[in-house]
Amino acid sequence: MTNKRNYETFIPAFRRRILDIAVLIFLFGILYACQEEEGTKPPIVIKSNTEYLKFNLASANQLTISQDEKNSYSISTTGGDPYIMTQGISRMRHPDSVVLSFEYKSSKSIERLQVFFGPDIAESRSLFGPSLTASSGWKVYSAIMPKELDKFSWGKPGDFLRFDFGTESGVNVGIRNIYFRKMNAQEIRAFEEEEARIKREESIQRAWTEYLEANYASKISEVRIDPEAVTITGEYAGDGAFSLCEVMPADTLVVMNSFKHKIPLDNRSFRITLPRFVTRNGLNYDRLLSRWVIVKESGNTASIDSHARYTDIIAPRQSMPPGVLKSKKGLGGFFMNSFVNDLDLLGITSITINIPITAMMYTYPAANTIVHEYGGKKYYFSKNYLNGIDSALKLTVSKDIVVAAIILVQKAAECVDPEIGRLLQHPSYTPEGIYTMPNLTTDEGVNCYAAALDFLASRYNRPDNAYGRIHKWIMHNEVDAGLTWTNMGRKPMMIYLETYLRSMRICHTISRQYDPHSEVMGSFTHSWTEPVELYSSKEMLTAMQQFSIREGDFQWGVAYHPYPQDLNEPKTWNDTKATFGINSPLVTFKNLEVIDHWIRKTENRYLSTHKRTLWLSENGTNSRSYSNDDLREQAAGFAYAWKKLSLLEGIDAIQWHNWIDNRTEFGLRIGLRRFPDDETEPGGAKPVWYAYQAAGTEREDEVFEPYKSIIGIQQWSEIMHNIIP
Structure with missing residues (x-):
């Protein structure tokens, strides 16, 4: 969201x-x-x-x-x-x-x-x-x-x-x-065609599951990208003819039975260096985006004999310092307005910022645009739109605030350039989607999407910080609620997730050229084992980890949204679907211990060693009105959440949403400040604002003290729980 x-x-x-x-x-x-x-x-x-x-x-x-x-x-x-x-x-x-x-x-x-x-x-x-x-x-x-x-x-x-x-x-x-x-007859034919499509996709779903479970005899152990070359290291086992084959982003690996781009292997252990850039379908293609697989050929058939491998090592173009969090306190959906002093007043050390790439991208030199060339094609970006992003990020970089950009792709009807919409809207997009999964089914679509990410990464990762800085990339929005927020139609989970992972990988490899510390993050609702629409966040995260183990791990993190079970109800401690078992239906502020437990487990770590980043990147408690009781309950909900997350080592930061109450959010008042057009106190700081300000300071316990009685506790230690296996 x-x-x-x-x-x-x-x-x-x-x-x-x-x-x-x-x-x-x-x-x-x-x-x-x-x-x-x-x-x-x-x-x-x-x-x-x-x-x-x-x-x-x-x-x-x-x-x-x-x-x-x-x-x-x-x-x-x-x-x-x-x-x-x-x-x-x-x-x-x-x-x-x-x-x-x-x-x-x-x-x-x-x-x-x-x-x-x-x-x-x-x-x-x-x-x-x-x-x-x-x-x-x-x-x-x-x-x-x-x-x-x-x-x-x-x-x-x-x-x-x-x-x-x-x-x-x-x-x-x-x-x-x-x-x-x-x-009628036409509808019957359409029905039968759709039924056939569903069966094909169920077959692909099974193929991905089998692929992850398979133990292949051959293996690619490393893929390295240098400025002008790509080097693939591996070994094959068994008898027969083997080849190293390239899988491009628009390819669906598990249904491929022929491979255009292959190199015969004659040594069981190999180290092959190839040109990084090649001409493909009229594009200057960067093999940074490819994955590689060993294929065994017999007659006219070919079958994969290893898991595919993405790029492991990327030689950076420049040196950039890592973003360092000074506290766990952040703001979600940051934008320039008259309240930007809140960054200092509240002690903010991290923010998220929405970047719908299709709101500023053109295929032609529209008025007041910046040209960016990628893959041998030129794309154009609106200076007016960029000015807003630049202003926000130049301010945050001056304050050493860590920034995560939320990358969104609008449906074609909302894109500023219809041609960009045609290129980037997923072909299976359905009308209930607010945003679309990027179209990674064509080389043209991949190049357009990669160009947008390359432009942003190059602009906001410069040693001089001329336009500000982006440290992390939150890929799309709430993918477990993908029908609404990252739509590519109703797909079996593995098909949907593998597409999402390709999007994450493209951003990861492109951004790491400019910033060796760059990190991509997956966005999820408060769903855990209970699907919010088609999928649950836990099943998707588990499968993401499986893909990472099989295809070469990369440093992805989790951007979680643990809103209360009922978004209107700030008393999150009453959430009935948030339990303290590892298979809780939901993870809300009430049971943050569950996702903290998951993120810290060895099998879920990056390379089994490094804890993955976990941000609570969008969440808040609501004040049903501006009455004193409702405002106090909202603040109590935050105090409850903060006391938990401040003690949970697996949670790195929280970004409160909304910063300011928004009239378009159907009556919710989840901001730290009142509506900007409130009749009595426009944009006024609510009690939750003062609680947020005190959090993490020596005044925390003093300011939080009145909220214990609302929660129904004597000591804050009462809200902490052990996880039930």
């Missing part, structure tokens, strides 16, 4: 737990047809023997609704959580009626249409659909969902739907003729 937080995190019901539906064939509405009828309004055609769904007008929430004709309604949204339920159906749905269809028109696009399948209203029984595009004429909207209807056993008399119309007020929607119908 970044400064722009998704709505289901913040609405009162906290509709955040989305069903693990990796096994489902279709995202609601991923296959749909929209046809716009311009001009004269077509008549409503009432089909005989069809049961049209009717809205229960009394169930409207944050919207107004009127019935125009028998099956036609006019809706106006009035808040950030507009929804309405239908009446229960009167007869059993026919088994072949699996396409939800209706006609609509809308004054604005609605990007996040969500449908719940009642009578049990729960995230686990809901699906997101594609956007309803703005239209003054009627469009037909169809969503194919046979697997979902079967999974939810929906279609009995009395069952109903709940429609959630996005997150914005002031949208006028017309909707009519809501019903379920049979698939």
